[in-house]
Amino acid sequence: MKMTAEDIAFLSAIDTAKAIRARELSPVEVVQAYLARIERLDPTLRAYVTVTAEAALMAAREKERVLLSGAKCGPLFGVPMAVKDQFWTRGTLTTNGSRAYRDFLPTEDATVVARLAQAGAILLGKLAMSELALGGTRAPAWGITRNPWDLERTPGESSSGSGAALAAHLCAASVGEDTGGSGRVPAAYCNAVGLRPTYTRVSRHGLMTACWFLDQAAPMTKTVEDCALVLGVVAGHDAKDPVTSRRAVPDYSSSLKRGIRGTRVGLIRELHEHPDVHPEVKSAIAAAVETMRGLGAEIRDVSIPLIGIAGALYIAIGDTEGAGACDELLRNRSGDLDPASRTRLQAASMVPFKVYNRAMKARVLLRRQFIEALSHVDVLLSPTSPYPAPKHVELTAPFVDSDDLRARFFFRRAYTGSYAIAALPAISVPCGFTSNSLPIGLQIGGRPFAEETLLRVAHAYEQATPWHLRRAPGALAA
Amino acid sequence: MEWSKVERVMELSRLVGITVAADEAVEVGDRLYALLRELESLGSLDLTDIQPVAVFPDENEDDG
Numbered sequence: 001m002k003m004t005a006e007d008i009a010f011l012s013a014i015d016t017a018k019a020i021r022a023r024e025l026s027p028v029e030v031v032q033a034y035l036a037r038i039e040r041l042d043p044t045l046r047a048y049v050t051v052t053a054e055a056a057l058m059a060a061r062e063k064e065r066v067l068l069s070g071a072k073c074g075p076l077f078g079v080p081m082a083v084k085d086q087f088w089t090r091g092t093l094t095t096n097g098s099r100a101y102r103d104f105l106p107t108e109d110a111t112v113v114a115r116l117a118q119a120g121a122i123l124l125g126k127l128a129m130s131e132l133a134l135g136g137t138r139a140p141a142w143g144i145t146r147n148p149w150d151l152e153r154t155p156g157e158s159s160s161g162s163g164a165a166l167a168a169h170l171c172a173a174s175v176g177e178d179t180g181g182s183g184r185v186p187a188a189y190c191n192a193v194g195l196r197p198t199y200t201r202v203s204r205h206g207l208m209t210a211c212w213f214l215d216q217a218a219p220m221t222k223t224v225e226d227c228a229l230v231l232g233v234v235a236g237h238d239a240k241d242p243v244t245s246r247r248a249v250p251d252y253s254s255s256l257k258r259g260i261r262g263t264r265v266g267l268i269r270e271l272h273e274h275p276d277v278h279p280e281v282k283s284a285i286a287a288a289v290e291t292m293r294g295l296g297a298e299i300r301d302v303s304i305p306l307i308g309i310a311g312a313l314y315i316a317i318g319d320t321e322g323a324g325a326c327d328e329l330l331r332n333r334s335g336d337l338d339p340a341s342r343t344r345l346q347a348a349s350m351v352p353f354k355v356y357n358r359a360m361k362a363r364v365l366l367r368r369q370f371i372e373a374l375s376h377v378d379v380l381l382s383p384t385s386p387y388p389a390p391k392h393v394e395l396t397a398p399f400v401d402s403d404d405l406r407a408r409f410f411f412r413r414a415y416t417g418s419y420a421i422a423a424l425p426a427i428s429v430p431c432g433f434t435s436n437s438l439p440i441g442l443q444i445g446g447r448p449f450a451e452e453t454l455l456r457v458a459h460a461y462e463q464a465t466p467w468h469l470r471r472a473p474g475a476l477a478a
Numbered sequence: 479m480e481w482s483k484v485e486r487v488m489e490l491s492r493l494v495g496i497t498v499a500a501d502e503a504v505e506v507g508d509r510l511y512a513l514l515r516e517l518e519s520l521g522s523l524d525l526t527d528i529q530p531v532a533v534f535p536d537e538n539e540d541d542g
Contacts, residue, residue: 200536213532245536312516330496343502347509350490355513358520360530365523367534398505402512409509410516423534448536 005033010471013079013173013226017120020067020078027063027078027122030172031056034080034124038170044151045474046143047164049085050093051125056080059122075229077120082171084159085126086133087113087217088206096208097129097158099141100329100336110206111238112175112217119233124171127161132326133179133210134158134319136340138396146392147189148474149438153389156186158210162220163190168475173230174220179210180314181384181416183218184428188384188441191430191470193227193458194220196416198448199423200245202231203238211321214420223468224429224459228252231451250452256459261296263457265289266377270307271386271415276407278387284432284440285383291464292381292457302373302380306366307418311410313366314417316359319348340396367422374447379457384428384441385412419445429458430467439467483507 003019008030011019019025035053042048063078085095088106095101113123128145130137135157145160147153148167155163159176163186166174176183178196187194195218202217209215219230229252236249267289272282293299323330323345330349334342373380399405419426424445431442442461446454462468481489487507491498498506 198536199533243533247536309516309519312513315513316517334497339502339505343505344509346491346496346498346502347506347513349494349496350487350506350510351513355517355520357530358523358525359517360532361525361528362520362523364528364531365525399508402508402515405508405512406516409512448534 005036008033009037009169011172012223013076013221014229016079016172017075017077021073023067027060027067028057030078031060031080031122031124034171037168038124041168041474042170044146045148045164045168045170046145047128047161047168047170048082048125049095049128049142049161052092052123056122056124063120063122074118074120076116076233079121079172080124081116081121081173082124082127082165083113083174084129084162084176086129086177086208087175089113089123089126092126094126094208095141097131097133097137097140098337100333102141106206108206111203111240112234113206115234116175127159127165127174129160130158131338131341132322133177133182134322134341134344136396137338138340139338144392146474147389148472149190150389151474152391153438154189154392154395156189156389158182159186159218159220162186163192166190166192166220166222167472173222173226175230175234176218176220177207178216178218178420179214180318180413180420183220184384184416184426184441184443187220187428189389189439191439191467191472192220192222193224193427193429194218195227195231195427195451195454196419196425197231197235197451198425200243201235201449201451203241203244205238205240209325211318212325213321214318224455224462225253225256227427228256228455247449252452252455255452255456258456259295260292260457260460263297263379264300264377265292265297265457266300266302266373266380268307268380268382269301269303270305271382274386276386276411277383280434281383281387281440285381285442288431288442288461289381292461295460295464300377302377304369304373306362306369307414310366310418310421311413313359313362314413314421315410316351316356317363317421319344320351320356323348363421366418370422370424371447378446378453380445382415382443384443385415388434388438388440415443424448425451425454427454427458429462431465432467433470483511
């Protein structure tokens with residue numbers, strides 16, 4: 001039976017590629033199906049900054065010719081993808097979420113974008129993000145990106161468009177970016193999968209800088225299997241990014257189905273038992289632990305004492321470096337910035353070196369605590385975020401005072417920022433819903449370069465639960 | 479005479495070469511002071527033999 005346009009958009013990236021290779025679907029009809037959805041839903045959701053419709057259709061027609069010629073197809077052949085507007089795209093507007101870059105047309109593609117194209121992916125466009133990959137943008141230049149699960153709520157930051165586009169099935173897969181949680185948090189808030197790979201695993205060439213030693217490309221997908229595929233495509237050494245690792249890139253898909261019997265899983269006490277964790281998030285994580293136990297995992301309690309201040313460490317390091325990266329902007333064009341980004345980076349410009357230096361050293365201690373914990377277990381668990389997606393008005397409200405700022409600004413960032421500053425990989429997978437149908441994310445973290453293990457555990461959990469199958473109301477809107 | 483938080487922010491901004499708008503100085507100060515307060519506990523950590531590396535070498539790491 002022939003698939004409808006709606007059916008096509010609900011396929012995973014892998015199933016889309018399979019159907020195209022089997023000639024059950026043509027690349028043109030797949031691209032047209034997504035473009036029709038974007039035209040219908042994106043005026044409300046604002047997931048896209050730029051839709052490259054014409055170029056996508058042209059690429060799809062070319063793929064059809066390739067398919068008919070019998071030439072070899074890459075693993076993402078014909079799959080419509082979209083990337084965060086932080087990645088350079090040759091000749092296509094790349095805004096970094098800021099009016100300051102409203103005219104920026106890069107002269108080359110980011111390595112990630114080039115590798116997706118080499119694997120056969122078709123670029124549908126550039127996805128919205130909070131300004132400069134920070135957060136809390138009060139008046140986004142290209143409109144407020146809405147969460148398809150509840151339009152009043154944020155899809156998460158800073159890869160907001162990636163989260164919203166996946167939840168509404170406006171692309172088959174995406175690559176966002178994760179400096180301190182910017183890929184994992186939108187995944188959690190939008191019921192998607194988001195992976196922060198080990199720093200150095202994926203090239204940052206052509207990725208506009210938030211903090212040069214924390215920024216990482218983040219595969220964001222509908223399923224864990226898709227995530228493994230996309231990571232395999234974009235990972236690996238790149239001469240244009242000298243810090244990228246020369247380690248061989250494993251076939252991340254090959255070990256997905258090995259299960260987790262005997263895998264040692266540590267629940268991070270400080271993050272799970274924090275009194276401010278939303279009770280329904282806590283229950284969902286506890287249920288996830290039991291699911292993993294049922295799958296044969298061995299569950300242990302783990303403590304990482306410094307993790308409580310990881311949110312503040314992340315801001316001290318990431319924002320201070322970010323202020324350095326944006327120095328020219330702050331000195332000469334600060335009027336182009338949203339007030340939230342401007343005041344945040346201005347404050348970061350004034351952090352005393354002594355404090356920055358201590359934070360950098362404390363980061364090393366935090367990493368040692370992680371590595372020590374990971375010498376007893378294979379992976380670590382926690383919520384991705386201690387609460388579900390907040391409302392836009394809550395997220396962007398000016399801070400009342402410094403206590404309000406501490407509560408709203410540092411607390412959540414400990415959950416994802418801790419892995420970022422410790423340079424460790426972590427993945428977020430759907431793990432349930434609150435009573436008002438907001439998605440909850442489970443974060444699984446591991447040792448350096450342990451992406452294979454994270455994906456295997458995430459896949460086992462995903463396949464044992466129904467959460468990833470549920471569709472957002474905003475994806476079904478007429 | 480002790481300076482107010484806003485006065486300190488304005489002086490710091492002058493020293494680092496950026497312009498903070500008068501109506502945003504309170505927010506900039508709140509952000510900076512909240513961070514400094516949050517990190518006061520770092521003073522009690524023994525950090526003497528730790529090097530503040532930016533990128534961790536990937537040699538000798540477990541493959542997981």
